[in-house]
Amino acid sequence: MDKKKNISMAVIKRLPKYHRYLSELLKNDVDRISSKELSEKIGFTASQIRQDLNCFGDFGQQGYGYNVKELYSQISNILGLSKEYNTVIIGAGNIGQAIANYTRFEKIGFKLLGIFDTNPKLTGIKIRDIEIQDIDNLEMFLKENNVDIGIICVPKINAQKVCNLLVNNGVKGIWNFAPVDLAVPGDVIIENVHLSESLLTLAYLLNEKEDQKE
């Protein structure tokens, strides 16, 4: 499967979008697609699509294009979706509960094992059959379970502390919703969802448009 090393972050960030569009095509019983057709749907150039896919293998066929089912399966593999991932959520506030209630992620192999919070009013409450536990139980839980991904939904003031606890107990992937940049060892992967940054980008772009009108 693997062809080249050192895939650029630009390419990596496009992979989930390929995955989503191919999943749609598959759902609509489309058998094959050319880079040109996919280009029109997904909004990348045909050339870029062919370049991107060729980082990982020769998935197409000259004169035919790409087999949707086959390509979808390859991209799923490339993204690591052939595995299952065990996750825990730390912080059962607004965003923590929202993520916990999502079933989308479960379906593609991200299994929620536990939810933790400091607030005694929350501990004991069940979200989708999972009881919110006191955060004091987290360390033991991590030792007893093989957790791949920690989802940090605590206030920013506590985020680094929680992150350290996760990392010190072998968690290698952090999905961080707190508005801070966490410090981690080099072998730990952080993926940030900085909602404020997204909203501020929107504000900038709205404003830029205004400026151009004048």
Add this chain to the structure above:
Amino acid sequence: MDKKKNISMAVIKRLPKYHRYLSELLKNDVDRISSKELSEKIGFTASQIRQDLNCFGDFGQQGYGYNVKELYSQISNILGLSKEYNTVIIGAGNIGQAIANYTRFEKIGFKLLGIFDTNPKLTGIKIRDIEIQDIDNLEMFLKENNVDIGIICVPKINAQKVCNLLVNNGVKGIWNFAPVDLAVPGDVIIENVHLSESLLTLAYLLNEKEDQKE
């Protein structure tokens, strides 16, 4: 204030991070900072920081650096945070409620005017003094109120329909949490938060690391 036109998206996406770091510095009573010092904190090169800031003006002073208070205020202005923005949330499910409960955004000028949902079990329920309304009221609400930003938190199947309704009633900014790419006229700004894409990126990176170990 404005200096050059056609700011690249790469620069724009870094602006909120400058804003956040400067806000931290301000909170810690730091008066001045050089591009070199900021570089060490924020993780961009000093050269890049100077280039980025110079897109918008000469905010620094040779031999001194940047005045934190002044620079923070400039960046806030550049981002359009001197204005207030009226927002509505469409979809009062997990993510809609989570966003509605955030007070962070209110503090920087994003005012939530209304929340809408199709589910009769939700209408009438109050979130932070705002009653969830039936989505049938949305069109009239948009005509009666000056809504700048529509926050789409509905299932993907309804997202484009909701988006059209917003756009047809003058909303120029869309903050989209549905896992679809929405079609809008050229004068409407879309900012996507595609959570699955973020999670799949994390999965890829975790897997890539595994591959390298072998």
Add this chain to the structure above:
DNA sequence: TAGATTGTTAATCGATTAACAATC
């Protein structure tokens, strides 16, 4: 003044696009 640090130009690096031979 001397030291520090900016603003800005030039050099480098990387990513995207264009072109086309290979081939199904």
Add this chain to the structure above:
DNA sequence: TAGATTGTTAATCGATTAACAATC
């Protein structure tokens, strides 16, 4: 076979980094 479309190389474009004169 002829037409279509890939895989891949080369050209272009844009973004980042380095360097340094200007100057506070």
